[in-house]
Amino acid sequence: MSIAALIVAAGRGTRAGGETPKQYHALGDRTVIYHTITNLLANTDIREIWVAIHRDDLELFTEATRNIDDARFMGHIIGGTTRSDTVRIGLESITCEYVLIHDGARPLLPIDALSRVIDQMLISGAAFCALPITDAIWAVSDGRAQSAQPRDTFWRAQTPQAFNTAEILAAHRATDKPADDDVAIARRAGIDVTVVLGSERNIKITHAGDFALAEKLLRE
Ligand SMILES: Nc1ccn([C@@H]2O[C@H](COP(=O)(O)OP(=O)(O)OP(=O)(O)O)[C@@H](O)[C@H]2O)c(=O)n1
Numbered sequence: 001m002s003i004a005a006l007i008v009a010a011g012r013g014t015r016a017g018g019e020t021p022k023q024y025h026a027l028g029d030r031t032v033i034y035h036t037i038t039n040l041l042a043n044t045d046i047r048e049i050w051v052a053i054h055r056d057d058l059e060l061f062t063e064a065t066r067n068i069d070d071a072r073f074m075g076h077i078i079g080g081t082t083r084s085d086t087v088r089i090g091l092e093s094i095t096c097e098y099v100l101i102h103d104g105a106r107p108l109l110p111i112d113a114l115s116r117v118i119d120q121m122l123i124s125g126a127a128f129c130a131l132p133i134t135d136a137i138w139a140v141s142d143g144r145a146q147s148a149q150p151r152d153t154f155w156r157a158q159t160p161q162a163f164n165t166a167e168i169l170a171a172h173r174a175t176d177k178p179a180d181d182d183v184a185i186a187r188r189a190g191i192d193v194t195v196v197l198g199s200e201r202n203i204k205i206t207h208a209g210d211f212a213l214a215e216k217l218l219r220e
């Protein structure tokens with residue numbers, strides 16, 4: 001049994017704005033991507049870590065990862081135009097039996113959530129981190145509440161999303177329609193994916209205000 005991690009970090013971070021893409025933004029005394037990589041290195045079952053980057057970011061990436069001294073950190077792959085393209089391109093380089101696909105923009109993944117998704121992947125073949133919804137959920141149209149939705153059936157997806165590598169690569173090759181995440185690609189191919197509890201700490205930096213939240217969570 002061998003496990004790789006594929007970190008997708010080839011996006012432009014347009015919603016977060018700023019001079020450099022969000023994954024190279026400072027977080028504490030390092031960068032977002034540095035934390036993302038080292039959080040995955042903390043699990044010794046992971047044999048290889050690959051990072052898919054944008055071709056314009058090679059210098060930023062090299063600088064951000066200069067101090068990572070671990071033979072399991074394999075370096076970079078050039079990603080694609082959409083997140084789904086980036087994942088498919090990255091998967092083509094992975095030879096381990098299993099793969100964890102993780103957003104470069106999630107720099108605060110706790111080690112227990114990482115263990116949960118790996119353990120469940122090894123039991124059922126595919127798993128992903130998510131959070132149950134506690135608030136009431138309303139379908140809203142034209143600014144008005146329409147119908148209450150059954151909140152127990154909805155979960156907020158996070159990453160890592162973990163699969164048998166051959167199965168998720170085949171699922172990606174079988175579709176050219178982009179998707180929000182790899183669970184969606186897996187489901188299109190009929191793969192069963194088990195949900196495990198993620199973490200409130202495992203935020204995705206999406207908007208500029210998320211940097212302050214990430215700094216606060218890092219300090220706690
Ligand atoms: N072509 C792309 C697009 C996105 N991603 C990665 O997918 C993750 C989640 O995507 P998102 O938060 O939407 O990042 P961006 O695409 O960078 O953000 P935006 O949509 O605001 O430009 C990020 O780590 C991002 O770098 C990627 O690797 N390749």
Ligand SMILES: C[C@](O)(CO)[C@H](O)COP(=O)(O)O
Pocket residue numbers: 083103156157158159180181182204206
């Ligand atoms: C994969 C993902 O992080 C799951 O929550 C998310 O869908 C990717 O980010 P985006 O904001 O939907 O592009």
